[in-house]
Amino acid sequence: MNQPQVIAHRGASGYLPENSLAAMTLAHRQAADWLEIDVVLTRDDEVLVLHDLELDCVTDAAARYPGRARADGRWHALDFTLAEIRPLRSMVRRDPRTGKPAYAGRFPAAPEPQPLATLDELVRHVQTLNQAAGREVGLCVELKRPLYHDRIGRDLTAATVDILRRHGLATAGARCMLLSFEPTVLRRARHELGWEASMLQLTGPAEWGEDNMDYPALLTAAGVREIATYADWLGPHLQQVFSWGTDGTPRPTGLAATAQAAGLRVAPYTFQHEGLPTGVTLAGLVEYALGPLRLDGAVCDFPDVAVVARERLAGA
Numbered sequence: 001m002n003q004p005q006v007i008a009h010r011g012a013s014g015y016l017p018e019n020s021l022a023a024m025t026l027a028h029r030q031a032a033d034w035l036e037i038d039v040v041l042t043r044d045d046e047v048l049v050l051h052d053l054e055l056d057c058v059t060d061a062a063a064r065y066p067g068r069a070r071a072d073g074r075w076h077a078l079d080f081t082l083a084e085i086r087p088l089r090s091m092v093r094r095d096p097r098t099g100k101p102a103y104a105g106r107f108p109a110a111p112e113p114q115p116l117a118t119l120d121e122l123v124r125h126v127q128t129l130n131q132a133a134g135r136e137v138g139l140c141v142e143l144k145r146p147l148y149h150d151r152i153g154r155d156l157t158a159a160t161v162d163i164l165r166r167h168g169l170a171t172a173g174a175r176c177m178l179l180s181f182e183p184t185v186l187r188r189a190r191h192e193l194g195w196e197a198s199m200l201q202l203t204g205p206a207e208w209g210e211d212n213m214d215y216p217a218l219l220t221a222a223g224v225r226e227i228a229t230y231a232d233w234l235g236p237h238l239q240q241v242f243s244w245g246t247d248g249t250p251r252p253t254g255l256a257a258t259a260q261a262a263g264l265r266v267a268p269y270t271f272q273h274e275g276l277p278t279g280v281t282l283a284g285l286v287e288y289a290l291g292p293l294r295l296d297g298a299v300c301d302f303p304d305v306a307v308v309a310r311e312r313l314a315g316a
Contacts, residue, residue, distance in 0.1 A: 089113030138175035200233035267297030
């Protein structure tokens with residue numbers, strides 16, 4: 001694993017519904033090194049592959065269950081059993097305020113509707129893909145809002161670790177990473193739940209901090225040294241790794257070098273076509289990140305673009 005790693009963000013989510021089995025299959029075929037997914041709990045404590053606490057941005061839950069929204073107007077996965085979720089079909093992500101696609105330039109609709117999967121089903125699917133392809137693509141599992149689950153008496157972390165352990169993915173050297181924005185959650189998994197495989201500490205803008213997490217403090221030299229006591233990777237937001245110059249040139253913040261000096265590998269998120277300055281391409285940005293900036297990985301919605309960019313670097 002010496003070469004920079006391409007991590008398919010929610011599968012090949014730029015082309016197919018995020019976190020779906022179809023998106024995982026496509027990312028696997030596009031030669032991604034890792035498939036990143038997100039998990040939450042259902043009402044009956046099934047570990048569901050879903051990015052949000054709510055169902056309505058990426059499925060037809062609102063149309064299928066018109067009377068089941070909470071007071072906030074959202075359809076929460078924790079209010080539905082797996083049997084009730086089974087008929088739902090995932091689709092392109094929509095803005096909950098407008099109902100319009102979150103990324104206007106992406107696929108308007110999937111070739112065919114995709115059902116949501118449980119973590120157990122997805123692991124089995126990836127294992128089948130690996131066996132058929134003869135190569136071991138890893139799995140990155142992000143715990144979504146684990147502290148929120150804890151506060152309402154639902155243990156997402158333990159349930160997830162238990163499933164991954166049953167598949168042999170919790171041991172040292174397994175091609176699996178556990179991800180979270182919450183350091184306390186990762187420490188618990190490492191020290192109390194016996195997680196021995198890799199871990200990636202996610203960070204984001206200060207306002208994203210669950211339970212008032214102080215990300216700026218976490219990303220100081222002392223902070224990253226502390227992260228290195230329990231995690232192997234750091235997954236910062238792109239804007240924490242570099243800023244854009246007035247001419248559209250990315251300028252490193254120094255975080256990547258600081259984290260790598262502490263022994264962490266660095267794989268920021270999210271590399272995508274959207275939101276780039278004029279004249280900057282996704283391929284060019286990946287080449288900069290994995291080349292001059294010497295990042296260890298790129299979390300990308302379009303894994304094929306990242307793989308080709310990496311190959312160009314290797315051949316340069």
